[in-house]
Amino acid sequence: MIRVVLPAHLRNLARAESEVRIDVQGQVTQRSVLDALEARYPMLRGTIRDHVTQRRRPFVRFFACEQDLSHELPDTPLPEPVATGAEPFMVVGAMAGG
């Protein structure tokens, strides 16, 4: 069970709690977590990653275990505490704008 924390706008869009729990098959990576998240909440498609390129949107960041994982490759394994559910994978909207 993977714990994912969503920012307020996406939580509202998905009509979900701040933290959602999802099952991920196979290796736990950014890609596999986001694939599972979007499978459960299809309305999130295109909001975290570009529909076509699958690249992270510029003002979205991925944090976990007190690390910024935003620039990791999508298939790099996430830290063990995320894979075991001890720590959440955090989708964060950048602090910007007005």
Added chain:
Amino acid sequence: MSGVRVLVGTRKGAFILTSDGRRERWDISGPHFGGWEIYHLTGSPADPSRLYMSQSGGWFGQLIQRSDDGGATWEPVGNRFQYEGVPGTHQWYDGTPHPWEFARVWHLEPSLTDPDTVYAGVEDAALFRSVDGGQTWRELPGLRDHRSGPSWQPGAGGMCLHTIIQDPRDPGRIVVAISAAGVFRTDDAGKSWRPMNRGLRSEGIPDQDAEVGHCVHHIAMHPSRPEVLFMQKHWDVMRSDDAGESWYEISGDLPSDFGFPIAVHAHEPDTVYVVPIKSDSEHYPPEGKLRVYRSRTGGNEWEPLTKGLPQSHCYVNVLRDAMAVDSLDSCGVYFGTTGGQVYASADAGDSWAPIARDLPAVLSVEVQTLP
């Protein structure tokens, strides 16, 4: 008794204002999707309960929301806008080739006859269509593939397709406008397109007869006379009597012919409304006086409409999609400002009153006349 529903898109959410046919007291609901930019929301002419909304933001991109109950509840529908084929390039501000990139939906235009069919005008400029109530979107690539496409350039607000006009007499004919490429028309339901910019004159364009390159801000049409089009260009108010084949200027005695919106009276095809703005470097009304100008002669002769509008120290703008009319017997006219006011006139513009005062900056105003 009949009623009116005013759909307001703002920088920070959508608002829905409702009134009975007297249009004296208004209820406001919202913000819907607070914090998101709502470039446009509008209703289906074929089913007034069916609404579509373009919801976007710098963080999480584009969403499309649909309501089947007049805006009481909303459901996210499809938000995948993928250009057909290899997108290619258009010109960037510095004249270099720039890849076509989807940014947002500026304008949604539901079919006149089918609630499930809706067009989307997007930035970078292209026209998409959904035939399943917004669940899936396909580009009509004939427009972007026009031979002039690689020479299109963005206006200051981006290269947006912001105006979509369906001909009520001819389902195959659609007119669109793109900043800053100009007007295009299809007569075969979107397969092929022709530029419709003959007669437009724009300072700063080296070749005044170039087939594209004009910063068209908005176009309006009266459904009883679809061959007559009224245009607010960057500078100049223009008119075409042949569905865009040629244009002539009708700015006449306006204090400034710069502006963004243009609208036509619901029952008088020669009564036209514009909101003059001082200049393209000062996006506010001349002399700090917010005035709607009305022509009852199809252009050239204009009268200022000021009763109820601020006539001093007013420095708001009215954006291209932020003016609309209702179709009650005494035509109602509505517009929203970048200062967050929505003004309404229940007497065709003779007098005005704010029906909302302190909203976020208004991006769009649409009106539904309800039975």
